[in-house]
Amino acid sequence: MAATFTPRSILVTGGAGFIGANFINHFMPANPDCRVTNLDILTYAGNLENLKGVERNPCYRFVRGDICDAPLIAEILAAEKIDAVVHFAAESHVDRSISGPEIFVRTNVLGTQVLLEESRRHWQGGVVPEFRFLQVSTDEVYGSLGATGYFTEETPLAPNSPYSASKAGADLLVRAYRETYGFPTLNTRCSNNYGPYQFPEKLIPLMIHNIIAGKPLPVYGDGLNVRDWLHVKDHSRAIETVLKAGRLGDIYNIGGNNEWKNIDIVNLVCDLLDGKLGRQQGENRRLITFVKDRPGHDRRYAIDAGKIKLDLDWEPSYTFEQGIAETIDWYLANREWVADVTSGAYREYYEKQYGDRR
Ligand code: NAD
Ligand code: DAU
Numbered sequence: 001m002a003a004t005f006t007p008r009s010i011l012v013t014g015g016a017g018f019i020g021a022n023f024i025n026h027f028m029p030a031n032p033d034c035r036v037t038n039l040d041i042l043t044y045a046g047n048l049e050n051l052k053g054v055e056r057n058p059c060y061r062f063v064r065g066d067i068c069d070a071p072l073i074a075e076i077l078a079a080e081k082i083d084a085v086v087h088f089a090a091e092s093h094v095d096r097s098i099s100g101p102e103i104f105v106r107t108n109v110l111g112t113q114v115l116l117e118e119s120r121r122h123w124q125g126g127v128v129p130e131f132r133f134l135q136v137s138t139d140e141v142y143g144s145l146g147a148t149g150y151f152t153e154e155t156p157l158a159p160n161s162p163y164s165a166s167k168a169g170a171d172l173l174v175r176a177y178r179e180t181y182g183f184p185t186l187n188t189r190c191s192n193n194y195g196p197y198q199f200p201e202k203l204i205p206l207m208i209h210n211i212i213a214g215k216p217l218p219v220y221g222d223g224l225n226v227r228d229w230l231h232v233k234d235h236s237r238a239i240e241t242v243l244k245a246g247r248l249g250d251i252y253n254i255g256g257n258n259e260w261k262n263i264d265i266v267n268l269v270c271d272l273l274d275g276k277l278g279r280q281q282g283e284n285r286r287l288i289t290f291v292k293d294r295p296g297h298d299r300r301y302a303i304d305a306g307k308i309k310l311d312l313d314w315e316p317s318y319t320f321e322q323g324i325a326e327t328i329d330w331y332l333a334n335r336e337w338v339a340d341v342t343s344g345a346y347r348e349y350y351e352k353q354y355g356d357r358r
Helices: 018-030 070-079 094-099 102-124 162-181 203-213 232-245 262-276 306-312 320-333 335-343 347-354
Strands: 009-013 035-040 060-064 084-087 132-138 185-190 192-194 217-220 226-231 251-254 259-261 288-291
Touching: 009 018, 018 035, 018 232, 035 070, 070 102, 084 102, 084 232, 094 162, 102 132, 102 162, 132 162, 132 232, 162 185, 185 232, 192 203, 192 232, 192 320, 203 217, 203 262, 203 320, 203 335, 217 262, 226 232, 226 262, 226 320, 232 251, 232 306, 251 306, 259 262, 262 288, 262 320, 320 335
Parallel strands: 009 035, 009 084, 035 060, 084 132, 132 185, 185 251, 192 226, 217 288
Antiparallel strands: 226 259
């Protein structure tokens, strides 16, 4: 795979969140000559402590702001001579979208449209010789699979939750900007990520957190729903690959070839933590509690990641065995991070570092 594009100044949206922060932590050391501007409004999911390793790098700039704020985005694009946008910012949790869908439409649909529009104007202004807009999306836009089959890039969109509908809406706007204006877009669709800095509302960190605390482990429905798990560092590498070498206008599915039933993951995490916490074998499994199912709960996701392997020579490097053990170790070694995000104390970090400044 030959890189066709060397970005010099990228705008990362949502870079204080789980995947955005992992991406910046991966991208900056690997691309020391590229400036990175991180635009993040810092919702409950945005945490600047995730970026301690890069915050003093002179090529890094943090801006606290909203992707719906058109003048702010225009200002950043011009001031930083941005030549690529990597768009992570979103409301990302399915359960929250069921209890409150509005903010999902505002951030994920309207926010993406504002970013697209300001980026299009900037691109058409000709300030930078080359430009690209990478929309980070999800396999959930394809809906749910039965017991067999895989999502390909041609699978029709059939989102089932307000979250996935809002992501599908954003993807369709990206498509429309490409078709209408010839705007240079890339669109990735990834399966479930796991790894360090994931907010403990998502399955794996929630289970780790509750096991450590000896709290019940809520498993939705019969626990037989299937997800395809990918380490966030592999996802970060895939995004870098698509940004540099992806074919403009294309969609790339990203997955781990790693399907697990929820209950099997929960049992595995319980058993690994029995050992690591010095508890009796089987002790943690007693915390498992089957609870009412998530409404509209998609039964199975499974990605066919053949295109990105064939065209761009990307494939996962982590085995799940290695990735899950490292992830559990990270959460055990970073209990303070978990305590801070669950108590809300992590917000003080922003005030200390940045005060009231944007
Ligand atoms: P996250 O919830 O951890 O982080 C989202 C970030 O976006 C936060 O830092 C938040 O402060 C920021 N943000 C929210 N609204 C904003 C706004 N209006 N303006 C600026 N910033 C705002 O999410 P994540 O899990 O890191 O997911 C990142 C992206 O990847 C999302 O687009 C998501 O749809 C996609 N994705 C996630 C997964 C996964 O498994 N987590 C898988 C595939 C795709
Ligand atoms: O597939 C990619 C998507 O993966 C991303 O687009 C989303 O942003 C991300 O949140 C994730 O969505 P899921 O709904 O698959 O992830 P979550 O961790 O919320 O749930 C994983 C599975 O575990 C799902 O089948 C629901 C189940 N679950 C989840 C939680 C939080 C439980 O059984 N109990 C729980 O407490």
